[in-house]
Amino acid sequence: MSCLDARGQLSMTPEDAAVIIVNSCGFIESAKQESITTVLELRARFPYKKIILAGCLARRYESELNSILTEVDLVYGSPDMKKLVCLATADDSPFLDYYAGERPLLSSPGSAYVKISEGCNNNCSFCAIPQIRGGLSSRSIDDIDAECTALLQRGIRELCLVAQDTASFGCDVAGKSLLAPLLERLALHDGVFWIRLLYLHPDHFPFEILPIMQHDSRIIPYFDIPFQHAAPKILRNMRRSGNARLYLELIERIRTELPDAVIRSTFLAGFPGENTAAFDELAAFQEAAQLDWMGVFAYSREEKTGAWYMKPQIARRTAERRKRILEQTQTKISEQKLDRFTGRTLDVLVEEAVGIGGFSIGRAYIHAPEVDGVVMIETECPLVPGSFVKVVITGHTGFDLQAIIP
Numbered sequence: 542m543s544c545l546d547a548r549g550q551l552s553m554t555p556e557d558a559a560v561i562i563v564n565s566c567g568f569i570e571s572a573k574q575e576s577i578t579t580v581l582e583l584r585a586r587f588p589y590k591k592i593i594l595a596g597c598l599a600r601r602y603e604s605e606l607n608s609i610l611t612e613v614d615l616v617y618g619s620p621d622m623k624k625l626v627c628l629a630t631a632d633d634s635p636f637l638d639y640y641a642g643e644r645p646l647l648s649s650p651g652s653a654y655v656k657i658s659e660g661c662n663n664n665c666s667f668c669a670i671p672q673i674r675g676g677l678s679s680r681s682i683d684d685i686d687a688e689c690t691a692l693l694q695r696g697i698r699e700l701c702l703v704a705q706d707t708a709s710f711g712c713d714v715a716g717k718s719l720l721a722p723l724l725e726r727l728a729l730h731d732g733v734f735w736i737r738l739l740y741l742h743p744d745h746f747p748f749e750i751l752p753i754m755q756h757d758s759r760i761i762p763y764f765d766i767p768f769q770h771a772a773p774k775i776l777r778n779m780r781r782s783g784n785a786r787l788y789l790e791l792i793e794r795i796r797t798e799l800p801d802a803v804i805r806s807t808f809l810a811g812f813p814g815e816n817t818a819a820f821d822e823l824a825a826f827q828e829a830a831q832l833d834w835m836g837v838f839a840y841s842r843e844e845k846t847g848a849w850y851m852k853p854q855i856a857r858r859t860a861e862r863r864k865r866i867l868e869q870t871q872t873k874i875s876e877q878k879l880d881r882f883t884g885r886t887l888d889v890l891v892e893e894a895v896g897i898g899g900f901s902i903g904r905a906y907i908h909a910p911e912v913d914g915v916v917m918i919e920t921e922c923p924l925v926p927g928s929f930v931k932v933v934i935t936g937h938t939g940f941d942l943q944a945i946i947p
Contacts (some may be wrong), residue, residue, distance in 0.1 A: 544626045551645065555583060560591040560629045563613075565598035567673055569841035572599055577610070591618055596624060596753050597673045642691020648893045651927030652699040653692050657685055657723065661705035662712070663742060665769075666780045666847030667812065667840065670705050677706070677713045677772040682723050682937030689727055698929060699735040699890055700727070701910065702822055708741045721749040728757045733929060735890070735906060736760045743768055744783045751798045760798040761906040766791070767807040772819035775812050778851060785826045792830055803907040805834035808867055811860020812840045813851035820863055822853055826868060832890040833878045834913050835871045837864045879914075880939045882907070886947065889916045894923030903930070905942065914940030 545551035549561040552558040561583055565576035576598045583592055595617045599606065603618030610616060617625050627633050646653055658679040661670050689700055702723075704710060711719025720738075725841075727736055736759060739752075743766045754760045770776050771785040795802045808823060827835070839860035842849055882905075889903035892915070903916045918924065918932055932944035 543641065544623060545630070546645050548626075548630070548632070550630055550632075550922050553645070554867035555587060555590075560593065561565070561587065561593055562593045562625070562629060566673065567596075567598035567601040568669065569838070569843065571841070580610065585937065591615075591629075593625070593629060597780045601669070601673050603822075614842055621743075623738065640687040642695070642735060642894065646697075648701075651697060651892075652701060652910055653688055653697045654701045655685060655692070656680075656704060657686055657702050657707060658710050660703040660715075662709065663706060663744075664780060666778060666808065666851070667769075667843070669843045669846055672845060674705065677709055679711050679713050679719070682719065682726055685723060686726050687891070690730070692733060693730055693732060696927065698733070699737060700810050701737045701739055706740060706893050707738055707740045708745050708747050718745070718747040718749075720747045722754055724750060724753050724760055728753070728760065734759055737763055737906075737909065739765045739909065741766050743788055744781055744793060745910050751795065754799055762795075762802040763805070763906055763909065764795060765805045765909065768826075768830075769807060769809045770812065770815075770819075770823055772815070772822040773821075775815055775819050778814060778848070779809075779812065780847065785822065785829075788826070789829055792832075799880075803833045804830075805836075805913070806830075806832050807835045808835060810837055810839055810863040810867060811855040811857070813848055813854050815840075815855055815863075824867065824870065827867060829875075830935070831874055832871070834875060835867070835910075836912065837867045837871070839864045839903065875940060876937070879942065882934045882942060883936055885934050887916075887934060887944075888929050889918065889944065891918075891924045891926050891930055893926060914942065916942045916944050918944045920946055 542551060555561045563576065563580055565585065566572035580592060580594055592613045593615045594606065594610065594613045599616045600618040600620065603616050607618040615628065617628065648654055658677060660675040660677050664671055664676045687726050691702060707720060708718060710723060711717065724736065741764060745748040754762055769779060769781065769790050771788065773784055776783060792804060795804065839857065840855065842854065887905045891901055891903040895901060899920055901918045901920050903918060904910065905916055908914055916932065924930055931947065933947045934944050935941050936943045
């Protein structure tokens, strides 16, 4: 996007484009289906335009898709995005220098994702990411800081640090996590902004980040920790070294050192060998952990992963039923956890001004983009998207907080 934008060749809508690039996902079956469906829908809408399938699905199945997916003009599986730009534009002229912090953004107003590393060395048995993205490859702290500097200068107010495993950032170059030094560098910037960490693997959680968060409230106490399961046998078969006791101790330590901490996790239902007793252990962990937010996935059997060969495989309908049970339990837990914010004054990052009814929509530090609830702010005048505003929380409806301007 940066290269195309620098050349004046970027369109943000398919209607205005001559070439449409679909950035696909190949992580689990539902994501693959969504990527293919997107291609088919675009071909139906734009029968004479050039369509290129890129991204993870293309990287994982490049040769197969080039043979069978006739709806696209090209399946591009290489990670070399500059070559893709040349293919899309038929322009081999030298590239202009471009900077990640100046790229066009697809995120919500005032927010930007900053990818600090690529790939993963954990090799969880259910996950195909190492096949697609390779092993851990961390960016330098200087490089990340330069991107964040440019984003902050553009008025970005939320930096969401992402990777397949942010906890492992730097382990490939330093032999240990460099997440804490990265946060210390970013904390040197002046101004009001949030730093949000996403995807912290629980088995090597970097505890040294906790005192940094205590010292600088801009590094918000939001923890996205994918525990995935709690039954010892299932965790071992997932190639994870933790257990329910260690995970509960981790949660307790975070909440003790950062009382305002909000913890989100992901569970996987229906993993091979998950009998009734194992599922009951997972459900018991959910009750004990009292997580603020939680997402649940039904296990997706992915070829060439360790779990592909494990037996017994759990029936899809059983996995989906267990998923629903966990979700129903979590709905009650999440709503109860929201009660503690009633009456508090919170900073909210405004995302949208709704013209009807005198409402604006935003997110507090407890809400990651797109996956948690929102804050519905009662206002006489629309608020400016991408700006911070202080609100008083008056209650909540489901997962959404209600607020007024004090």
